Amino acid sequence: MTDDDAAPQGRDRGEELDALTGPEAVAVADDAPRPRGDYFVQSLERGLAVVKAFTAEEPELTLSEIARRTGMTRAAARRFVLTLVDLGYVGTVDRRFHLRPSVLELGYTYLSVMSVPQLMAPHLTALSDRLNETVSAAVLDGDDIVYVAWVGPRRVRVGGITIGTRLPAFVTSHGRVQLAELPEDRLTAYLERTPLEPRTSRTVTDPAVLRQRLAEVRAQGFALVDQELEEGVTSIAVPVRDAQGTVVASLNVGTHSRRLSPAALRRAALEPLRETARLVERDIGLLGVRPTPPGQL
Known part of the structure; x- marks a missing residue:
């Protein structure tokens, strides 16, 4: 026996x-x-x-x-x-x-005190180390995006952005990848009430053009913004979804436009970004919570 x-x-x-x-x-x-x-x-x-x-x-x-x-x-x-x-x-x-x-x-105690930014941190750090670029995470809060995590080299610092910084959603890759997922009625309401004030000479300020850009973002699954928020800064973002498929956050890689062209940034960062988003989605599913702005964490 x-x-x-x-x-x-x-x-x-x-x-x-x-x-x-x-x-x-x-x-x-x-x-x-x-x-x-x-x-x-x-x-x-x-x-x-x-x-x-x-x-x-x-x-x-x-x-x-x-x-x-x-x-x-x-x-x-x-x-x-x-x-x-x-x-x-x-x-x-x-x-x-x-x-x-x-x-x-x-694992209960660990999960009960774990915040979503803490959960994201090791994945963002790994991605930043892999690309040697700045990586961030943000959530949509009202008409703004709010940064909930930021790691990477200091050579790219957009307007003194830190965790908790708010920016108009329409002018950032973070914002566009999340705005693109809004239901049509909410997107229309957003465009009607939001002044599309230019941040640089490249900023899209025409609501019809922005709507078309958002449709493209939704179709392709990522947003790339070239020097619309700040001269010399290009970024690319992908959505982060919960277990139901709802977009609850976004991940972004930002770089200096002289370092990488938009096409080069897409080639270098898009797939690693998507891989990282999948890891974050897995962990968010295990944690069973949604990312929220810093003041609500």
Whole structure:
């Protein structure tokens, strides 16, 4: 009879505890080991490895499968699974193991205090490092866009923009990619009440032309604005959607127009922007909240 064929007995637990500290113990597989100090507790690492072995595609695993996925011996894996069963984090039915709802306790505190800008930060930092350009996130609040995150080189600073800065939506790539998704009646109301005041000689100030630009943005899924907000600054933005497909924010890459032409910026940044937006959308879905202006976070 194998370990997968019967419920573990108490005396086996003691034998497995010896296995954990004996020479036959096998370390958890780690594709990217991090430096570990003298404080490092390998048993904690192994317990977490068991929890992470379960996936949405395979929510139930045998002991052999858990051992294989974690890189442990079956004796070692069994000890950790039994402990997680005792703690209420893992259940077992018909010789197969599964995670129990109690495992959500491990992440609840983190999720309850996590803000959307904090959630976005690592993704924006990675994108900025990848492109060596300034990256930001913004939300539409009334007729303005509000910056909720900003990372990157300081060579491109538009009008002293910081987190919390508000700008007219029509003149920014952030704003256009979100205005383009408004229902027709709301867009018409916006265009009727909003003075399209020029910021540079390139700013679109004709409502009919702006409406056409927004239709193009909606069709292509991104907005590119070249020196309409500030001379010498070009930016490109993509939408961020919630689980229902509603646009709730946007991500933007900005650069100096002498560094990259609009066409070059599109070639360099559009797909990385879209990839980053998908990662942010995934995390927003897991968090279950919508981005909001800084004053409401």
